[in-house]
Amino acid sequence: MRFYEYESRRIVERAGIPVTRYGFCTTAEAAREVAAEIGGPVVIKSQVLTGGRMKAGGVKFADTPEEAAEHAAAILDLAINGHAPRGVLVDPKAEVAQEYYASVIWDGTVKRPMMLFSDMGGIDIEEVAASHPDHVGRGHLSNLLPVSDFHAKQVIARTGVTGSELTRATPILARLARLMRDCDMTLAEINPLARLDDGSFVALDAHMEMENEAKPRQKELLEELGIEAQDTREPYEPSDFERNVKAIDAADHRGVIQGKDHGFSGNLGLVIGAGGGSLTLTDAVRSQGGKPANYTEIGGNPSVAKACGLAKEVLRKDGVEKIAVMMSIVSNTRVDIVARGVIKACLELGRDPAETIAVFRIPGAWEEEGEKILRRYGVEYCDRSVSMWDAAGRAVAKIQEGT
């Protein structure tokens, strides 16, 4: 889960990392007041969960509170990449002597957190790493031992930074590393980290992302930030289909279903599973010229009601002519239970299962029983002798025939 900048700043602040005296505002009037309090040139920054704010006009400078209010009003009305801002951040325009970069991320190969530091901050770190590799310091942390300041010092020293710069930056990077671990962040980044004219360091911008799986145990922090449980911060607004599938899944603990249709707009409804099977089957449909209307995942042996609910949601989608019910070989989910669910869905919507189900290919647990059910309703059953590719191909062919 990604945090807004104003939340990220609060997170670094509570970890003991200095920040400027910023204010988060949702109205132009509030922005004027904060600017007046700051009493000097300020910068107004749009609070959106997307990059490219500067280019889109979401960051503006103001010399007076009136100007700050004007800019705030404009920025509050400005959607960036389709995201409406949550508010604006009003920040004093700092007198910066130098900008640095500091972050801590997971290195999945080494399976440890990795610290990154550069004395070339304010720009894209990947660019710096490519063009000036000697200006990027890296270092891994143990998962079991506490973070010691010397770990951070080594990383910073690798960039050639020394003197009071080194001693003042060291605790900041160490604190960032501790906060990354303590708060279950997948990304904890300060860019730029600024050294002001007086030699002190402040975080001018911060970007934090928390692992979704850790949200239950980070409840205290989330509450402190005022983030509600339903504020999931999806990169896009969920569709009715996605919301309904989620509700069906939540209403019944038996099995797990997921549905997505963002980016899909075809005529072939997919009732497919499980994780890897769904990816494989979606590829197989698309590669053979099919147009999926959605993506789904069935797993963990859902109830008949759940399978039925999912199939109904897919069938109700605009433009869906037929559904393809396909999975890789199942060992937990039962073929007969899914068969009952999808047939029930067709009948309850007044559709003939034999016409509506373009293909049913789920081999595995209880397949003999599943086949009997399907036969009774005139639906052809494909066992494991029909490959996933061929099953997808049959579904595509049927929908193209228009039968």
Place this chain on the structure above:
Amino acid sequence: MSILLSEEFTFIVQGITGREAVNLTRECLDYGSRVVGGVTPGRKGREVHGVPVFDTVQQVADAVGYVPNGSVVTVPPAFTKDAVFEAIEAGIELIVIVTERIPRRDVAEMVELAGMRGARIIGPNCLGLIVPEVCKMGGIGGPAKDAAKAYAPGAIGVMSRSGGMTTEISSTLTAAGLGQSTAVSIGGDAIIGSTYAELMPLFEADEQTEAIVIYTEPGGRMEAQLAEWVKDNRSRLPIVAFMAGRFMDSEEMKGMSFGHAGTIVEGAEDTATEKIARLEGAGIPVVERIDEIPDAVKEKIGVTA
């Protein structure tokens, strides 16, 4: 031979009284695996399909008179780290973590402790591993009769980030007359105990294994790591890969995650296109269809179809 498991291999199930664990225990016993004990705190004295239940891992070791070789851990995510630490500290050497949705920090801690104690972790978010007709450790392949349909002994090592696809691929190989030495569901999370490259030396040392088949997805650097390993070690084993989730590369899917937790694309390096290029650059063909795998393997090991 095979990797990791053998006929003598003994293991326990932690969280054995849970609904899925009860099934898994039945399946493993039916397949001929030696499940010698189970652990659920507070349930000492019970039995699950004849397997005695204890409060601690140490109690199992004391009761059977030795430290079992392995443990299948299937406890809720908030308790998994503690259960795995308990197993490692009791001296268990192979730990299969079935549980999904464990925070990365916990997984990383478990993996680091395992490394310090000489233990190996498979998973999390996996179905375990199987040596056909010898031992099944975890839910892989399902009930014994279903597992027998899909898996047959042979020369192919299978590694897959998807549990279900481990069985689909093995079944396809079996139907084409290619049995498996060992099939491992390595898990679908961003950080896992054993990656392809980390299991390769075991397959490399196994005389029975003549080729490797892997199932891969977008997300992470695991495939790049394998490509590097193959180049650096001049492996004797030919590898055939299948890449799922190619559709995730399309423009309208940017930033979305599908399937396993590990498929979220965090950088340009972990897209399907980039991974295919890397694997092929290391001499690993990447097929588009599961049913193309057997022929690709046969071509590599010089068996005529």
Place this chain on the structure above:
Amino acid sequence: MSAPPTGGEQLTGVFIGIEVDQTVADDAALAGRLAEVCPVDIFAADGEAGALRIVEENLDECVLCELCLDAAPDGAVVIKKLYDGSELRRG
């Protein structure tokens, strides 16, 4: 008692039927046992004087585990697979 009748020629979205002998259905203790063993709550012991009631909306969730057949006297409970006309019963 029985629920529901077999579909006959008309295809309905009902897959499972359960028939319970009336003496068992009226026996509160047995009804309670059936309610307890069924993993998908097809049986409820909340009829008159604890008599058995079949929860129609759960019939299709039947997983064919046969625990109800074992919990009742032989032949007292019959599971009907309406999709192929076959029956599961003890004795």
